[in-house]
Amino acid sequence: MKFERLFEPISIGKVNIKNRIAMAPMVPGGLVDHDGGFTQRAIDYYTERAFGGVGLIISGCTKVSEKVEPRTTLMFVNRRSISSFSELAESVHYYGTRIFIQLTAGLGSVIVGSVIDSGFKPVSASAIPAFWRPNVTARALTTEEVEEIVDAFGKAAQLLRAAGIDGIELHGHEGYLFDQFSTAIWNKRNDKYGGSLEDRLRFPIEVLNAIKDKAGKDFPVVYRYGLKHYMKGFRTGALPHEDYVEAGRDVAEGLEMAKLLEKAGFDGLHVDAGSYDSWYWAHPPTYQPHGCMVDMAAEAKKCVTIPVITVGRLGIPELAEKVVAEGKADIVALGRALLADPHWPRKAREGKVEEIRPCTGCHDGCLHREMYQFKPISCAINPATGRERLYTLGVVTQPQKVLIAGGGVAGMEAARVAAIRGCEVTLYEKGEKLGGHLIAGSVPDFKRDIKRLLDWYVIQLERLGVKIRLQVEVTPELIKKEKPDKIIIATGSTPI
Ligand SMILES: Cc1cc2nc3c(=O)[nH]c(=O)nc-3n(C[C@H](O)[C@H](O)[C@H](O)COP(=O)(O)O)c2cc1C
Ligand code: SF4
Structure with missing residues (x-):
């Protein structure tokens, strides 16, 4: 050991x-x-x-x-x-x-x-x-x-x-x-x-x-x-x-x-x-x-x-x-x-x-x-914390073909969960690497744990068999060609 x-x-x-x-x-x-x-x-x-x-x-x-x-x-x-x-x-x-x-x-x-x-x-x-x-x-x-x-x-x-x-x-x-x-x-x-x-x-x-x-x-x-x-x-x-x-x-x-x-x-x-x-x-x-x-x-x-x-x-x-x-x-x-x-x-x-x-x-x-915020305890990177029974990731009865646009933290988490649930997942990222804002965010020494999180996601997606397409932009033509059952848009957001 x-x-x-x-x-x-x-x-x-x-x-x-x-x-x-x-x-x-x-x-x-x-x-x-x-x-x-x-x-x-x-x-x-x-x-x-x-x-x-x-x-x-x-x-x-x-x-x-x-x-x-x-x-x-x-x-x-x-x-x-x-x-x-x-x-x-x-x-x-x-x-x-x-x-x-x-x-x-x-x-x-x-x-x-x-x-x-x-x-x-x-x-x-x-x-x-x-x-x-x-x-x-x-x-x-x-x-x-x-x-x-x-x-x-x-x-x-x-x-x-x-x-x-x-x-x-x-x-x-x-x-x-x-x-x-x-x-x-x-x-x-x-x-x-x-x-x-x-x-x-x-x-x-x-x-x-x-x-x-x-x-x-x-x-x-x-x-x-x-x-x-x-x-x-x-x-x-x-x-x-x-x-x-x-x-x-x-x-x-x-x-x-x-x-x-x-x-x-x-x-x-x-x-x-x-x-x-x-x-x-x-x-x-x-x-x-x-x-x-x-x-x-x-x-x-x-x-x-x-x-x-x-x-x-x-x-x-x-x-x-x-x-x-x-x-x-x-x-x-x-x-x-x-x-x-x-x-x-x-x-x-x-x-x-x-x-x-x-x-x-x-x-x-x-x-x-x-x-x-007086909200129940949880975790920013593990939303199942405090909701263990509710967020049990069971396998879906009818696996879907899922297309995800955006390889930042939201896209990677969506891909991870969909794959655990038995779906066929393809993750598209316009840039050269997965990670989105995590890449720049993990540069300072004191933020190395963010790099560890990014590495963890990359390993998880690989193990779960998620297909990763880097430097590919999701377009209407690509969607028509791939014919996914579900599309998840995870290209970033602006705080309300
Ligand atoms: C959400 C939260 C609640 C906490 N509540 C308590 C508590 O009830 N009693 C206590 O002695 N420490 C409390 N702590 C401090 C933790 O016991 C611990 O000392 C601290 O989080 C540092 O350890 P860590 O880096 O492993 O998280 C709390 C910490 C967190 C994050
Ligand atoms: S990643 Fe760590 S510090 Fe951040 S919410 Fe989760 S437990 Fe708290």
């Missing part, structure tokens, strides 16, 4: 995982029901990734209480929604995949602006400006309110374990509520939850203890956090290699945290970087190099013995294998790479790297779509 280390089993606590590949937590926006449970579309979406061979799925962040902060569009563990969690667990277990639910204390001061506009006063560790509405000051949670949230975590974990869920990840990264408590710049409290680093970590550690108490000591709990915030100040992030004074957490404190979290009894760490102020770390766009946060995980790994998960543009199998083989992390989490191609793990295991549809790092069809 080409990627041997990636396919070695590993355990988090007592839970055995069949390989070193995890699906990174991603809120399945739009696939959640009114009670906060998973819809059938969400179950199909996760099950497709399990079928594709991922060892561990970590769900998107999920609430345990609505008391101090509204749920908005997130999942929510409660007696009405819990059956959908058990349905999901059964479904992914069928493929030997483990599932952890990522539980969040809440968004706190980074809650979306529209919720604040509707009259809700954001909460946080202390009275700090709301990220999206800086003229609004968040209210500091009372000690009793924090204790109530701790209690709710224990109850949620108990329900989840009974429902067949394998473990929990706590959502402590990127400046969300747990992070607001654990970071000095946001936590100015005088009660037991403020002060030294140990005191600032009291909230997540009490949550850990509540989970272990209610769900069992052997129910594994991972903590996700950023080793470093890359933050120059409120709403001002730092760039890679920039010389600046860290306003949030620096690496030294991040490493101290790793030791304290292990000592407290966490079963694993999921290490990334950044905060809302420097979002391009936690959500690395195409401008960030592949594996841009591996160094953070590698530093943490030197300080602890529990498994360390790394994340961030790790969709190149050779790189993922190298990270594990060099001991920089124990598990590689893939987020968008699994949206673009749910069968990434299976293809890597079979050594069919060129078959993997590569994520281009655009964020257009995933994060942007769900956060700013």
